[in-house]
Every structure is written in structure tokens, then in C-alpha cells.
Amino acid sequence: xxxxxxxxxxxxxxxxxxxxxxxxxxxxxxxxxxxxxxxxxxxxxxxxxxxxxxxxxxxxxxxxxxxxxxxxxxxxxxxxxxxxxxxxxxxxxxxxxxxxxxxxxxxxxxxxxxxxxxxxxxxxxxxxxxxxxxxxxxxxxxxxxxxxxxxxxxxxxxxxxxxxxxxxxxxxxxxxxxxxxxxxxxxxxxxxxxxxxxxxxxxxxxxxxxxxxxxxxxxxxxxxxxxxxxxxxxxxxxxxxxxxxxxxxxxxxxxxxxxxxxxxxxxxxxxxxxxxxxxxxxxxxxxxxxxxxxxxxxxxxxxxxxxxxxxxxxxxxxxxx
Numbered sequence: 001x002x003x004x005x006x007x008x009x010x011x012x013x014x015x016x017x018x019x020x021x022x023x024x025x026x027x028x029x030x031x032x033x034x035x036x037x038x039x040x041x042x043x044x045x046x047x048x049x050x051x052x053x054x055x056x057x058x059x060x061x062x063x064x065x066x067x068x069x070x071x072x073x074x075x076x077x078x079x080x081x082x083x084x085x086x087x088x089x090x091x092x093x094x095x096x097x098x099x100x101x102x103x104x105x106x107x108x109x110x111x112x113x114x115x116x117x118x119x120x121x122x123x124x125x126x127x128x129x130x131x132x133x134x135x136x137x138x139x140x141x142x143x144x145x146x147x148x149x150x151x152x153x154x155x156x157x158x159x160x161x162x163x164x165x166x167x168x169x170x171x172x173x174x175x176x177x178x179x180x181x182x183x184x185x186x187x188x189x190x191x192x193x194x195x196x197x198x199x200x201x202x203x204x205x206x207x208x209x210x211x212x213x214x215x216x217x218x219x220x221x222x223x224x225x226x227x228x229x230x231x232x233x234x235x236x237x238x239x240x241x242x243x244x245x246x247x248x249x250x251x252x253x254x255x256x257x258x259x260x261x262x263x264x265x266x267x268x269x270x271x272x273x274x275x276x277x278x279x280x281x282x283x284x285x286x287x288x289x290x291x292x293x294x295x296x297x298x299x300x301x302x303x304x305x306x307x308x309x310x311x312x313x314x315x316x317x318x319x320x321x
Contacts, residue, residue, distance in 0.1 A: 002040035003291055004097075004313040006229040007111070007178075007200035007268035011044050012275065015077040016057040024084045029274075030288075031087070037291035040101055040313065041091075043134060043199065043268075047113040048074050051141040056275070067117035075130070082108075092131045094317045109320060111176065111199070114139040114148075120160065121167035128171040133320060134199060135168050136176045137161050137184070140211075146184045149210040156183035157191060165191040174319065177201075177221070178229075178268070181210065189220055195319055196224045200231040200268030202252045203259075207238050215259050222260040227315045229268020230256075232281035246284035250297035253311060262307040266316040267291075 010030060017025045034042075048058075048070035064070045082090055089100035091107045100107035111134040112127060124132070137143075137157065140150035145161035157165070165175050165188060177185050178198045189196060198221055204212040213221075213228065221228055230253055231237075234244040237252065256265045272279035273287050280286065284293045298308050 001295055001312050002038045003267055004041040004316050005039055005269050006043045006266050006316050007270045008042040009045050009047055009272055011078050012047055014081045015074045018077045026085055033287050033289040037288035039288055041097055041107040043109045043111050045111050045113040046074055049114045049116050049139050071117035090131055094320055109133045115145050116143045121164045124167050124171055128173055132173055134174040134176045136179050139179050147181050148179050149181050151181050153182040156187035162191040169194055185217055195226045196221055197226040198228045200229045200270040202231050202236045203255045206252055207236055211236055218259045222264045227264050227266040227319055228256055229266045232269045232285040234280050234282050237282045244282045246282055246294045247297050249282050250301055254301050263310055263315055265311045
């Protein structure tokens with residue numbers, strides 16, 4: 001069984017390492033684990049913001065003081081990296097993804113994780129021209145578009161945010177609710193006319209943190225024809241360290257399937273071990289090479305081969321179209 005990972009921050013690692021002089025970062029540092037994990041495709045995130053939690057390597061890049069500059073640098077690094085990866089195809093549609101897979105290549109869709117770098121909805125046109133397929137208005141911070149999960153849960157989308165959602169839909173970019181706070185989630189559902197996803201969020205019923213979704217939110221995404229991607233980050237899997245395991249993440253999948261139907265469950269693993277301590281995945285899912293263990297847990301819980309295949313790749317490919 002092969003997997004489409006609906007949320008990957010590998011462009012973060014690509015950018016910081018290329019700025020330090022490295023080349024072929026994906027091939028030299030990540031490809032072996034991706035293959036061992038059975039990862040056939042990725043949704044690569046542009047995460048570049050200027051908030052206090054994203055100061056990391058950017059502090060050492062003088063020309064990257066603003067969000068727009070950072071986004072531009074990350075895009076340049078992504079283009080250069082992809083040019084060095086004949087085994088990886090940039091894709092925009094399911095058909096292109098299936099063509100790449102048949103040719104023995106991995107494939108990658110593009111998403112944006114926070115729109116701080118954009119001045120308005122019209123800036124999305126350029127990104128859509130580069131292949132953008134999914135978009136989050138904000139990361140955990142508050143910006144001119146919306147308030148993130150770490151902010152006042154009563155604040156939602158701004159007028160600019162609502163207009164941006166409508167422009168996303170016009171361009172075929174799926175709105176992604178994963179990093180919004182409670183009010184922002186419902187504002188997004190109100191502003192969007194079609195499918196909404198949550199690319200990398202778990203169940204609040206099993207782990208009560210703001211980044212996870214309530215059963216009501218899960219059903220709302222189901223009713224829009226969307227999917228929710230399971231996230232390996234230890235703090236979103238269980239409150240207690242002993243419960244932060246691949247087996248518990250499988251329980252999140254089972255709960256989602258019970259609430260929404262298995263056809264609305266996907267993978268959005270968000271592996272971030274390369275970002276250093278504190279970014280650990282659940283035990284057994286320390287990096288993407290552990291993905292097969294997660295699917296063995298799904299089988300142990302009684303999920304059918306068809307359900308597991310849907311979660312692995314089919315459900316997300318369906319909504320990406």
C-alpha cells in the first residue's frame with residue numbers, strides 16, 4: 001500500500017539547507033525514508049511566516065525580513081530543488097499524479113500554510129499559476145485574513161479573509177481549515193461554497209487541543225465532501241506521553257470513520273522531526289519510514305483493505321480532482 005501524505009513541511013528543510021549551500025536535499029536527506037514509508041506523493045507546504053514560532057533559520061537570512069521576501073525565497077528554493085529531482089513530478093491534478101505514479105515517480109502538490117505574505121486575493125493568481133492546490137489563511141497566529149488556532153477563539157475571518165476564500169475557489173484552490181480557531185472554522189464554512197478540507201488535524205474527542213476538531217466540525221467537513229488528514233504530532237495524538245503512539249493515532253482514524261465515514265479520512269502526517277526537539281511524531285511514527293506501522297494498526301482495528309486504501313491515497317486524490 002502506498003500513501004499520499006496530505007501535509008509535508010519538507011520545503012522548510014529544503015529552504016534552510018539550500019540557503020546553507022546544500023543541493024539535492026530531498027534526494028540525499030529524505031528520499032530513502034519516503035520510499036521505506038511507501039510514500040508515493042506529498043502535498044508540500046509553503047510555511048514561511050514571521051511569527052515568533054517561525055524565527056528558526058530565517059533569523060540568519062538578512063534579506064528575508066518580511067513574509068513576502070520569505071515566500072519568494074522559499075519558492076525559488078523549491079524550483080531549484082525540483083529541477084534536481086527527476087524522480088519527483090510537480091502535479092496539479094489527480095490525472096497528473098497517477099501519470100507520475102505509473103512512471104515510477106513520486107509526485108507533489110503545492111499548498112500555502114498562512115497567507116501573511118499576500119496583500120490580497122489577487123496575489124493568489126500568481127501562486128495558482130505555479131500549481132497551488134490547497135490553502136490555509138493563517139498558521140497559528142492572527143494575520144489580516146483570520147485568527148489561528150492559538151488566538152482568541154471568538155475571532156474569525158476578516159472581510160479580506162472571506163474575499164480570499166471566494167478567490168481561492170474561483171482558482172480551484174481548496175480551502176483548508178486545519179490552523180483556524182473555532183470561529184474561523186465556521187466562518188470559513190460560511191464563506192466557502194464548495195469542498196473544505198482539514199489537511200492535518202486529529203479528533204478533539206480523543207485529544208482536547210485547539211488544533212484538533214470536534215465531532216461537529218468533522219461532520220461539517222463531511223457534509224462539504226471534504227477530508228480530514230491524520231497528524232502524527234505527539235501533542236495532537238494524546239495528552240499523556242504514554243498515549244502518544246501509532247496505535248492511538250489509529251484510534252483517531254477509527255473515530256473519524258465512525259463520525260464521518262471512512263471515505264472522509266486521509267493522511268496529513270506533518271512529519272517535522274527535521275525541525276529539531278519538540279517536533280516529535282507519535283511513538284512508532286518518528287519519521288515517514290514508520291507509515292506502514294500505522295496502517296498495520298488500522299488493520300488490527302478491523303478496517304478493511306478498501307478503507308485503508310482510501311485513507312492512504314484515494315480519499316484525498318478524490319477531492320484534489
